Every structure is written in structure tokens, then in C-alpha cells.
Amino acid sequence: MVAINMIFVGLLFFIGLYCLLSSRNMIKLLIGLEIMAKAAVLSFITAGFHRGETFFSQSLVITFIVVEVSIVAVAMALVINAYKNTGSLDIRSLAKLKG
Amino acid sequence: MDIINLILLIMLAGFACLAVFFKDLLRAALSLAFMSAVLAVLLYRMDSPYAAVFELSVVAGLITVLFVSTIALTKEEDAVRESRWPLYLFPLFLVLFGIIDLLVMKGLFSNPPAGYGNAERSFGATLWGIRSLDLLGQIAVIFGGVFGVLALFREKPLTAQEKLEAEKAKEGGHKLW
Numbered sequence: 001m002v003a004i005n006m007i008f009v010g011l012l013f014f015i016g017l018y019c020l021l022s023s024r025n026m027i028k029l030l031i032g033l034e035i036m037a038k039a040a041v042l043s044f045i046t047a048g049f050h051r052g053e054t055f056f057s058q059s060l061v062i063t064f065i066v067v068e069v070s071i072v073a074v075a076m077a078l079v080i081n082a083y084k085n086t087g088s089l090d091i092r093s094l095a096k097l098k099g
Numbered sequence: 100m101d102i103i104n105l106i107l108l109i110m111l112a113g114f115a116c117l118a119v120f121f122k123d124l125l126r127a128a129l130s131l132a133f134m135s136a137v138l139a140v141l142l143y144r145m146d147s148p149y150a151a152v153f154e155l156s157v158v159a160g161l162i163t164v165l166f167v168s169t170i171a172l173t174k175e176e177d178a179v180r181e182s183r184w185p186l187y188l189f190p191l192f193l194v195l196f197g198i199i200d201l202l203v204m205k206g207l208f209s210n211p212p213a214g215y216g217n218a219e220r221s222f223g224a225t226l227w228g229i230r231s232l233d234l235l236g237q238i239a240v241i242f243g244g245v246f247g248v249l250a251l252f253r254e255k256p257l258t259a260q261e262k263l264e265a266e267k268a269k270e271g272g273h274k275l276w
Contacts, residue, residue: 003205004108007205008108008112010196015112015115015116018185027124027166028127041154042142045142048147055221058147062153062237068162069157069162076168076169079173
């Protein structure tokens with residue numbers, strides 16, 4: 001059970017990483033980041049379940065979710081600002097920014 | 100091995116693949132929301148109901164709303180052109196990584212659990228007692244996020260010259276913002 005969960009944690013992390021490396025759309029990059037975050041959440045809970053410390057792992061996950069929401073909110077604001085400046089969601093367009 | 104958990108894990112990986120490979124951003128965001136919902140069910144089944152509630156309400160709800168609003172605010176005429184090779188190479192890399200993953204994780208987690216058990220009797224005692232400093236960190240992170248968004252959307256008032264230029268650009272119809 002735990003080994004299977006951890007195998008899927010690895011797979012999810014790989015899918016998110018692949019999205020980050022292969023995508024050019026800024027929103028798609030954030031989606032990749034979110035998939036990696038879900039792999040981390042599943043990993044925390046599986047580890048807690050494995051050791052019988054579910055309370056501890058849940059408190060860590062709740063902290064992690066709060067951090068995740070803040071990161072996504074700020075990243076979305078950055079994406080909208082970049083779109084206002086460049087008129088595109090292509091990450092390569094940010095290379096033209098100066099100052 | 101619980102068959103329902105295995106089905107949920109396969110669904111989780113499937114929705115993750117859909118979120119990555121959907122060209123339509125809205126569909127990708129919705130796949131991510133479904134993924135969160137499936138993860139919440141999985142967490143609930145692993146004796147973690149509080150984390151499951153947070154995952155369902157905050158991640159599947161709030162973050163999806165953030166994604167959908169951003170997609171609505173950034174409608175562009177020409178979608179970003181993605182290269183084709185990641186789509187073709189993905190299955191190969193996935194299988195390769197899956198085999199390595201299987202070998203490593205089976206070796207790491209084949210031992211029986213150490214079984215320390217929950218130190219406190221309730222989740223509340225753990226969160227408010229042992230991890231109380233985390234809550235201060237969470238408050239700091241929330242304020243950091245709020246002020247970060249406010250700072251990024253800050254706009255200085257336009258001067259008369261800039262207003263005139265904006266009007267001209269609006270009439271010309273070639274500037275977006």
C-alpha cells in the first residue's frame with residue numbers, strides 16, 4: 001500500500017516536472033507546479049500513515065496548503081502583470097523585459 | 100492492497116496527464132480541480148480527514164477559482180505555440196521513469212512501519228500544541244501573499260499627458276491595455 005502510494009508520488013512528481021520543462025505557457029507552468037505540490041501532499045500523508053502519525057502529517061499538509069495558495073495567488077498576479085506588459089502568455093516573451 | 104485506493108491513484112495520474120496535455124487552459128484547470136477532488140478522497144481514506152477537507156475546499160475550490168479568473172483575464176488571440184516533441188516523447192519517459200521509480204520505492208518501503216503512533220490524542224492538540232509555531236508562519240505567509248498581490252496590482256495615477264496617450268491608443272485600437 002505505502003510502496004504503491006510512493007510509486008504514484010514519484011509518477012506525479014515526474015508528470016509535473018515534465019510539464020515545467022516542456023511547456024511555454026505561463027499558466028501551464030503553474031499547473032505543472034501544482035501537480036508537483038499534490039505529489040508532495042500525497043507523500044506527507046503517506047509517510048504519516050506509514051508511521052501512524054497522521055495528526056502530525058496533517059498539520060504539516062495544512063501549513064503546506066496555505067503556503068501553496070499564497071504562492072499561486074502571487075504567481076497569478078505576476079502572470080497577469082506580464083501579460084499586460086507583453087500581450088502574451090509565452091514565458092520566452094519575458095526575456096525581452098528590461099529594468 | 101486496497102483496490103479502491105489503487106483506482107483512485109490511477110485516476111489521480113490520469114487527471115494529471117490530462118491537465119498537462121489539454122491545449123485548452125480552462126479544461127486543464129478543471130482537470131487539476133478533479134485531481135484535487137480525487138486526492139481529497141484518497142486522503143480521507145488514509146485517516147486524514149482534516150487534510151482532505153483543506154484539499155477539497157482550498158485547493159479544489161479557491162485555487163481553481165484563481166486559475167479560471169486568470170485565464171479569463173488573459174484571453175489572447177494567438178495561443179502560445181508549444182513544441183510537439185514533448186507529446187511524443189512523454190510515454191517513453193513516463194515508462195522509463197516508472198520502472199526506476201518502482202525499483203527504488205519498493206526497496207525503500209518494503210520494511211514494516213515503525214509504528215510510533217500519534218503523540219497526542221487529538222488533531223487539535225497536535226496542531227495548536229506541538230505545531231503552534233507553524234500557525235504563526237501560516238499567518239505570515241497569508242499576509243505575505245495578500246501584500247504581494249496588492250503590490251503587484253498597484254497602479255500609479257495617470258498624468259494628463261498619459262491620459263491623452265491612452266485615449267489615442269484606444270482610438271487606434273492597437274494597444275491592449
